[in-house]
Amino acid sequence: MSVKKLTTQNYRNLASASIDFHPDLNFILGDNGSGKSSILEAIFYLGHGKSFRNAKLENLVTFDKDSFVVSLENNNSDRFGIRRDVALGLSDIKINGDKVSRLSELAINIAVQVITPESFKLFFGGPKERRKFFDLGMFHVKHQFGKFWRDFVKLQKQRNALLKNYAKKTDFEFWNHQFVEQSELISELRNDYFVQLSKELGNWISILLPELVEDIKVQYYQGWPSKKSLVDVLNANFDKDCQLGFTQYGAHKFDVRFLIGGKALDLKLSRGQQKLFLLALTFAQTKLIEKVERVKPILLIDDFGAELDINSRTALMNALGKIDCQSIITAIDEFSLQPMLQQEQQYKMFHVKHGEILEISK
Numbered sequence: 001m002s003v004k005k006l007t008t009q010n011y012r013n014l015a016s017a018s019i020d021f022h023p024d025l026n027f028i029l030g031d032n033g034s035g036k037s038s039i040l041e042a043i044f045y046l047g048h049g050k051s052f053r054n055a056k057l058e059n060l061v062t063f064d065k066d067s068f069v070v071s072l073e074n075n076n077s078d079r080f081g082i083r084r085d086v087a088l089g090l091s092d093i094k095i096n097g098d099k100v101s102r103l104s105e106l107a108i109n110i111a112v113q114v115i116t117p118e119s120f121k122l123f124f125g126g127p128k129e130r131r132k133f134f135d136l137g138m139f140h141v142k143h144q145f146g147k148f149w150r151d152f153v154k155l156q157k158q159r160n161a162l163l164k165n166y167a168k169k170t171d172f173e174f175w176n177h178q179f180v181e182q183s184e185l186i187s188e189l190r191n192d193y194f195v196q197l198s199k200e201l202g203n204w205i206s207i208l209l210p211e212l213v214e215d216i217k218v219q220y221y222q223g224w225p226s227k228k229s230l231v232d233v234l235n236a237n238f239d240k241d242c243q244l245g246f247t248q249y250g251a252h253k254f255d256v257r258f259l260i261g262g263k264a265l266d267l268k269l270s271r272g273q274q275k276l277f278l279l280a281l282t283f284a285q286t287k288l289i290e291k292v293e294r295v296k297p298i299l300l301i302d303d304f305g306a307e308l309d310i311n312s313r314t315a316l317m318n319a320l321g322k323i324d325c326q327s328i329i330t331a332i333d334e335f336s337l338q339p340m341l342q343q344e345q346q347y348k349m350f351h352v353k354h355g356e357i358l359e360i361s362k
């Protein structure tokens with residue numbers, strides 16, 4: 001799907017905003033602090049139920065207000081909305097006017113990915129951001145994943161509760177068996193996804209970082225040593241798990257490493273190159289989501305010009321031209337979007353000032 005119209009009430013500094021987007025390409029311009037990122041954040045919120053800036057709920061509602069609403073209408077005229085009352089701790093999710101209980105029902109319809117100037121720092125730091133990123137792709141591409149993952153998390157919680165309660169080793173047999181079975185199911189699905197993603201990544205690296213195309217290696221770590229069975233690993237680590245009160249190995253501990261010529265990617269690449277690499281990975285994931293044809297993905301790029309020179313921006317523009325997704329891109333001014341605007345392509349452009357949004361006619 002693509003976002004046809006976004007409406008907000010009391011979301012950050014967007015007191016009462018409404019934007020009619022272009023189905024493919026959109027630019028949002030404005031000074032620092034005008035509200036550009038807040039617009040992307042509102043769209044992301046509808047797809048994820050949280051901010052990409054790791055902000056607390058109470059910081060999302062406009063200062064001195066108690067609740068906010070974000071809603072969108074898609075290209076099929078379906079309407080999706082969330083209302084959060086921060087003071088009362090209430091939340092209302094609606095699809096076409098009907099209440100739904102699960103955020104995942106929104107997430108199924110809104111496959112939104114975001115790249116910000118901070119993304120690459122987080123992504124190439126600890127494993128948390130990488131897990132979030134890949135799980136989003138899994139959710140949209142491998143449709144069993146959502147259910148598998150929910151079941152796994154329940155088992156993980158049960159096992160951790162037993163660990164914290166100093167249960168006997170024999171009490172774990174039943175839970176270990178299920179935990180292992182579910183971890184293996186997830187790992188198999190992820191493995192499959194990584195083969196697809198690695199292949200697709202090569203295509204986007206050749207557009208965005210062609211000089212590195214031969215040197216990149218992606219390594220997938222399933223969450224426990226690949227040559228050992230998870231049952232053996234759990235048994236061998238039982239005492240340590242008890243001491244820590246949580247399970248050290250399993251599907252929740254998966255990670256992905258990227259090597260360039262055998263060295264960690266963040267040691268070899270500049271910040272701009274890391275951003276391009278993350279963009280290539282995002283395009284690869286977007287392409288896989290597009291191929292399953294459940295939803296058309298949406299790509300949000302915050303602060304387009306940051307870290308990228310004119311050659312990199314040209315490469316990014318070429319990449320955008322090769323993917324069927326809706327893009328919403330923010331920038332300080334038209335100059336930092338160059339060479340995007342020299343193309344004969346259709347787009348809409350907006351200007352934001354103090355949370356007020358105006359469409360700019362071309």
Ligand SMILES: Nc1ncnc2c1ncn2[C@@H]1O[C@H](COP(=O)(O)OP(=O)(O)OP(=O)(O)O)[C@@H](O)[C@H]1O
Nearest residue numbers: 012013032033034035036037038059060061062063
């Ligand atoms: N809860 C809130 N209520 C009202 N205003 C807020 C709230 N949270 C943040 N703001 C203000 O909203 C403004 C817009 O922030 P936003 O991050 O969207 O700006 P931006 O245009 O993306 O800026 P930059 O180019 O610097 O990234 C900021 O000035 C900020 O102080």
